Amino acid sequence: MLNILLIEDEFIITKDLETQLSKNNYANIDSAKNYKNAIRLFTENDYDIIIADINLNDEKDGIEIISELAKFKIVPVVYLTAYSDSEIIKRAQKTLPFAYILKPYNNQQLKATIDLAILNSKKDSIFLEETLNENPKLDLLTKREKEILVVLATGKMSREIAEILTISVGTVEQHKKNIKKKLDLNTVGELVNFTMTTKLLKI
Incomplete structure (x- = not known):
């Protein structure tokens, strides 16, 4: 079972993701709606992947939170966003996310993206022997x-x-x-x- 940190401030989306991703013991989800909750959960637990909404009603948006979390440990990231604004994507790219999922998202697509991100993270290096x-x-x-x-x-x-x-x-x-x-x-x-x-x- 995967351990996923979900950073999302919209209650309905959080509950939907928790329901969908916990089916068939696919993943255990810890949810944080702001920077303080995300930092606390991240430092107290080990996660296989982070799913983060870029746009949060908080002191820091999803990109800023991921930048802070990366100072502790590098974990693969999938961003959720309702916008495909080039400036937002440019900012997000600096945190080297695995992928972006546009809202409204498709659950099957999201799971496939998570699986690929986990696969990617398990490589020791992109440089080959x-x-x-x-x-x-x-x-x-x-x-x-x-x-x-x-x-x-x-x-x-x-x-x-x-x-x-x-x-x-x-x-x-x-x-x-x-x-x-x-x-x-x-x-x-x-x-x-x-x-x-x-x-x-x-x-």
């Missing part, structure tokens, strides 16, 4: 191409991959084309499946 590679086709790839495959397999988009690896989006797209050609694969889904069947991911 050659000794872990078993598939001969991996010898065709450069270290950078392998890094891109790993991040791609966790559900990241090209823009997010570029930010994580500190390269341009254009460079990411070119690498993806090269990888597809080398592996004789055509879609992102095929690349993800290939990655999951190798030891590129340290899970």
Whole structure:
């Protein structure tokens, strides 16, 4: 069972998430509606993931709270937001969240995102050891191409991959084309499946 810290100040949304995510013993949810509650819960418990609303009626918004929590421990974050404002997203990106879920959210999509975030957090590093590679086709790839495959397999988009690896989006797209050609694969889904069947991911 996952332990999730939910930072949300809307009562109805909090109750809905608690109900949906606790079904079938999927997760245990601790809820905080403001900065003080979030800090207290976070320092007293261990969490697998944080789900945080960006817009809170509090002294600090969700982005500021996540920035403070990161000073204690790095935990994967999924942001909930009713807005896709570029400035808000730009601020949020500095905290390196796994994903953004726009309200109204889809419960299945949310669970899938949580699962991918947990998978992502279990990797020791996006940098790979050659000794872990078993598939001969991996010898065709450069270290950078392998890094891109790993991040791609966790559900990241090209823009997010570029930010994580500190390269341009254009460079990411070119690498993806090269990888597809080398592996004789055509879609992102095929690349993800290939990655999951190798030891590129340290899970």
